[in-house]
Amino acid sequence: MNPQLHKLTRMASAPTRMIIGLMSGTSLDGLDIALCKFSGSGRETGVEVLEFTTIPYPEDFKEELKAISFKEQVELRKVTLLHKLVGSRSAEMILGALSDWNVAVQDVDLIASHGQTIFHAPFSLHHNPELPDSTLQIGDGDHIAELTGIITLSDFRQKHIAAGGEGAPLAVYGDYLLFADSVENRILLNIGGISNFSWLPSSGRIQDLFSTDVGPGNTLMDQFVQQHYPGKYYDKDAEIAKAGRVNPKLVEALCSDPFFNQPFPRTTGPELFNLDYLEQAISASGQEPLSGEDILASLCSFTAQSIVSAIQQTVGDLDYAVYLSGGGMHNPLLVEMIQSGLGLDLKDTTALGINPDAKEAVLFALLANECVAGSGTSYGYGKGIPNVSMGKISLPG
The missing domain is CATH 3.30.420.40 (ATPase, nucleotide binding domain)
Known part of the structure; x- marks a missing residue:
């Protein structure tokens, strides 16, 4: 068995998991990083936020993101390049935060990365009956996993859409x-x-x-x-x-x-x-x-x-x-x-019991915990709340 898959299997049944949640919103101002300790899953979930920080994006990087965000027409070359760059910058920020917190990389089980939304296109906005609901976040999870050495879950919103939701809110x-x-x-x-x-x-x-x-x-x-x-x-x-x-x-x-x-x-x-x-x-x-x-x-x-x-x-x-x-x-x-x-x-x-500035990053860490250790919590099949496990897994190495 792939050793990373074996690690996933072990952490799924472990009493606790250390998960980093990442969130960067439509304001494009920086990356929220929350280090969380989870126990259990579903309604038995326990979480302790051990560390939290927001790292501002450099001004030139922020302007690069603005150039491709929320516009119907952008330069595809720039989107492609920033998909990798957002991932690698996120990895650098994670490693810097862990160093500041004196936390060893090997003590972290998972990273949960929301990514950077550059376009959200539910039917209610595009009004084309021949096209589906859709959304796009950049910041490749493979680059985060490879550069940090930590198993990374990303691209959470795609599964929500695949299951009949609109990709938001999660x-x-x-x-x-x-x-x-x-x-x-x-x-x-x-x-x-x-x-x-x-x-x-x-x-x-x-x-x-x-x-x-x-x-x-x-x-x-x-x-x-x-x-x-x-x-x-x-x-x-x-x-x-x-x-x-x-x-x-x-x-x-x-x-x-x-x-x-x-x-x-x-x-x-x-x-x-x-x-x-x-x-x-x-x-x-x-x-x-x-x-x-x-x-x-x-x-x-x-x-x-x-x-x-x-x-x-x-x-x-x-x-x-x-x-x-x-x-x-x-x-x-x-x-x-x-x-x-x-x-x-x-x-x-x-x-x-949760820092309101950290809440969104914590919630994506929770989605990763559910993906790995959850057992199919029901959310009642409410409209816009499909019962799904979200997050694509990227293995390092």
Whole structure:
């Protein structure tokens, strides 16, 4: 037997597994690396986050990624080259983090790499009945495995699509296993570039599980800042937006896209919510010219309204608690607007024992743990939540 396959067999039945989870979102700002210790699987999963760091991408690398991300036409040569480069850069960052943490490479059982999304194309975005739902993440798992010497799982979203999903959101799998509660109805709200949430009913009825993308999270605000405020990549602490005033007519135009009338669950990405989308809304609302401050305040309101509306439409009058994660939780104006719209105080996943900045990386590590050690957890065959084991395995050596 191949010694790496033998290693997989042994770790599947071992009492614990050390797994590194990697996540880089649509903001393209850097790589989240979480070192996790797992025990069990399914509803018996236990996880301890031993270490976590975010390593920023160098500016030139970030610009290379931006050149091929979320655009209908890009240079295929550059996509091909960056597929390898994202993988090898990820491996370098992992090795550097392990060195900083004084953790030996041989002590790590698995790496779970989300990869870098460069295009998300569900039917709801491309509208071509002759074409399937699809998505593309780059960052080759073989390069990560070979350069680190650690078995690597990657390309998780393809299996989700193959089983009838849209490739997103995947957080519901980990949210259910780690955070479902028998007393409290919970919403796990992640505000990254795109916002999404998982509904975890206290009833325990897995057929009632629900997960959906909502719409923009930080992506429109970040894109606008990067274009109009040189040297800034995002509106830190909402300093710019707080200096502006929400323009109701612009917010109404932003909310008028047919996407918001699609049934739940639904998925989306910066392929739709980009600066062209903003310019069209400004024109349609007749609100030119507007100050940058007013536009950012309005974009913040747009994100908040889309989140509040989605939760109210899907959850109704039930009592629930909302737990935040993702970069948007650090935007105080956005959080204030969501709290006002929902009429409740928001918490974050620190209250549930997981660093909210690390949550997405931890959840992909959990998907790897399920792939290797799981025994077929049922998620109730809910719409958009196929019962699948995700992750392609790359063996080193």
